[in-house]
Amino acid sequence: MENGKNRKYTEAPIKVLLAKPAIDGHDRGIFVLARAFRDAGMDVIYAGLLPTPEEVVDTAINEDVDVIALSLLNGAHLTAFKNVIDIMNKKGVHDIAVVGGGIIPDEDKPALEKMGITGNFGPGTPLKIIIDHIKKRAREIRKLRENEYR
Amino acid sequence: MNIDNLIEGILNGDNRSIARAISLVENSDPVSRERIIKSIYSAGNAKVIGITGPPGVGKSTIIGNIAPMLSDYGKVSILAVDPASPFSGGSIMGNRIRMQKSLSRKGIFMRSTSNRLYNGGLSEYSWDIVKILEASGSDFIILETVGSGQSDIDIMNIADITCVILAPGLGDEIQALKSGIMEIGDVFIVNKIDREGSYIAIKDIRETLNLSNKIKTPVIGINSIDIENYDKFLDYIVNWNKKNYREKYVRKLRQIVLEEIYNKYSYYIDNMDYTEDTLKRDPYTTAEIIIDSMNKIIDKSTYK
Ligand SMILES: Nc1nc2c(ncn2[C@@H]2O[C@H](COP(=O)(O)OP(=O)(O)OP(=O)(O)O)[C@@H](O)[C@H]2O)c(=O)[nH]1
Ligand SMILES: [Mg+2]
Numbered sequence: 001m002e003n004g005k006n007r008k009y010t011e012a013p014i015k016v017l018l019a020k021p022a023i024d025g026h027d028r029g030i031f032v033l034a035r036a037f038r039d040a041g042m043d044v045i046y047a048g049l050l051p052t053p054e055e056v057v058d059t060a061i062n063e064d065v066d067v068i069a070l071s072l073l074n075g076a077h078l079t080a081f082k083n084v085i086d087i088m089n090k091k092g093v094h095d096i097a098v099v100g101g102g103i104i105p106d107e108d109k110p111a112l113e114k115m116g117i118t119g120n121f122g123p124g125t126p127l128k129i130i131i132d133h134i135k136k137r138a139r140e141i142r143k144l145r146e147n148e149y150r
Numbered sequence: 151m152n153i154d155n156l157i158e159g160i161l162n163g164d165n166r167s168i169a170r171a172i173s174l175v176e177n178s179d180p181v182s183r184e185r186i187i188k189s190i191y192s193a194g195n196a197k198v199i200g201i202t203g204p205p206g207v208g209k210s211t212i213i214g215n216i217a218p219m220l221s222d223y224g225k226v227s228i229l230a231v232d233p234a235s236p237f238s239g240g241s242i243m244g245n246r247i248r249m250q251k252s253l254s255r256k257g258i259f260m261r262s263t264s265n266r267l268y269n270g271g272l273s274e275y276s277w278d279i280v281k282i283l284e285a286s287g288s289d290f291i292i293l294e295t296v297g298s299g300q301s302d303i304d305i306m307n308i309a310d311i312t313c314v315i316l317a318p319g320l321g322d323e324i325q326a327l328k329s330g331i332m333e334i335g336d337v338f339i340v341n342k343i344d345r346e347g348s349y350i351a352i353k354d355i356r357e358t359l360n361l362s363n364k365i366k367t368p369v370i371g372i373n374s375i376d377i378e379n380y381d382k383f384l385d386y387i388v389n390w391n392k393k394n395y396r397e398k399y400v401r402k403l404r405q406i407v408l409e410e411i412y413n414k415y416s417y418y419i420d421n422m423d424y425t426e427d428t429l430k431r432d433p434y435t436t437a438e439i440i441i442d443s444m445n446k447i448i449d450k451s452t453y454k
Contacts, residue, residue, distance in 0.1 A: 012177035013240055013264065038240035043264050048247040055254050059246070062259055064169040093166075149153045149174060149182060 014042045014138040017065040019056045020049055021084055024074035024102075029123070033071070036127045037134070053083035060096055066138040070117070072102040078111060085115045095144050097137035101130070153182060157189045163225075163287045165259055172261055175278045187278055190285035196227075198280060198394075199387055200309030202271060202295040202302045202331065207317040208341040209294050211374045214249035217292060218256045219384050224289025228253075228260040229279055233296045234267050241265075245294055259283070271295035271302030277402045280308060290387075306334040307401035311390045315339045316355060318347035332358060335367065337386055343371040343378065415444065 018034055030046065037044045045063055050056045060068050070081055081100055088096070099119040100112055109120050119133045156174075159167020174182045201209045213228060220226050230245035243262035246253075253260050261283075265273045272295060273279075283291045293309060295302040306312050314335035319342075338359070340352050348371055356369050368386060372379045418440060422428070428436060 013234075013266075034242050038235055038242045039238050041238045041240040043234075043241050043243060043262075045243045045246060045262055047250050050250070052254075055250075058165075058254075059250075061166050062169050063246075063262060064173045149156055149170070 015065040016042050016044050016067045017060050018046045018069050021056050021080045024072050026073045040131045053087045056084050057087045066141045067097045067134050069099045097141050160286050168286050171282050172279050175275050193285035196284040196288045196291045198291045198309045200293050200305035200312040202305050203315030205297045207315045208374050209315050210245040210248035213292050214252045217258055218252045220290050221256050226258050226290045227283040227288040228292045230262050230294040231265050231273050231296050234264045265296050270304030272304045303334050307397045310394050311336045313337050315341055317342040318345045318351040338369045340371045341374055344373045
């Protein structure tokens with residue numbers, strides 16, 4: 001990026017927190033995702049295991065990410081993801097998008113969507129679909145934020 | 151929420167306000183950036199600790215260890231700069247992972263930032279971010295550079311104390327580093343002294359410093375896995391009293407002025423009338439004409 005160019009908030013790289021909100025014994029998949037997101041022009045934070053929902057939310061707030069991408073392969077989504085949403089609501093954080101992924105049974109998806117967690121991609125989803133979805137959510141968030149501080 | 155609330159939030163040490171202000175400074179128009187910085191400029195008084203050195207020597211691990219120790223002496227905040235990919239412009243910000251445990255334990259504010267291909271080991275707005283962290287009541291601000299070794303020298307213009315981190319086994323790399331990074335360190339840390347060759351590394355660095363008249367500059371060997379010898383390092387940081395007021399000021403002033411000039415000339419160049427006569431004239435001459443006419447405008451304005 002050139003020096004001194006007048007940038008628009010909406011044009012800066014999308015910032016994503018990749019988080020595993022519980023131990024699931026899988027690390028490799030998340031590195032593949034991190035690299036794919038970077039190669040799509042995003043700033044990706046991978047903080048390792050963030051075992052408590054408070055840690056996920058605090059990290060997202062301090063890093064001021066546009067999107068939290070939650071991934072879990074142990075089947076505990078409904079509780080683990082819900083805990084994150086609960087903390088966000090408790091703290092009044094409404095301008096960060098939450099996207100989910102992992103082995104998610106179809107019957108759980110409506111409940112997740114209702115909480116505001118979108119995507120909910122299963123293993124083997126083409127990276128492009130995930131990336132496009134994250135970009136779309138990030139754009140919505142940026143729109144929301146753009147005129148917040150005038 | 152508006153900027154006034156945001157500024158109040160920064161001064162009250164509210165993490166969400168601090169975080170959002172940093173995003174505005176990095177991503178937004180110059181107007182918001184100036185408003186924020188002008189309002190908070192004189193607030194706070196922090197010691198800025200620069201941590202630099204080649205990739206993988208243990209900078210983030212060290213920060214993860216030293217930050218909780220420093221928090222016994224005052225409020226600590228951390229800023230870590232990661233390199234952007236020259237291909238996509240994106241980045242993987244991997245420094246946090248080494249610090250996360252101690253951050254959570256002590257509630258320390260840490261922010262990752264991409265250098266967005268800015269040279270020198272920091273990002274374009276690192277100065278402004280440090281200012282925000284200072285205004286939020288931090289007593290210590292730890293700043294990790296990109297870690298590209300030799301070229302990470304901008305840190306000396308922002309930090310009050312610059313710590314150069316090295317490790318045994320760098321071998322030839324230390325030779326190469328001598329030219330750049332060896333000049334900027336106020337203290338040299340040889341990390342990973344649990345590894346073979348640490349005695350030789352410390353000796354080599356000591357001798358290099360002695361040869362360049364830096365006999366008093368300390369070289370401290372530490373082990374960051376078992377946390378050995380940190381007391382000396384900590385003492386040194388806590389007792390450091392020099393402040394780089396002037397360097398910091400000059401660096402930022404230069405940046406602002408150059409940015410302004412760059413924008414003005416760019417605008418001029420982009421919007422100039424490129425007649426056939428212009429295109430026939432060599433660009434050196436055209437450049438002189440542009441600069442001359444700009445100088446006339448500058449001469450007219452008064453300086454204070
Ligand atoms: N043996 C040993 N390994 C260490 C020590 N300190 C750090 N490491 C390891 O060195 C590796 C790199 O550590 P980081 O803290 O990420 O290094 P860094 O300098 O921040 O790396 P970049 O930010 O990528 O330039 C990790 O695997 C650490 O566990 C040490 O004192 N001894
Ligand atoms: Mg690091």
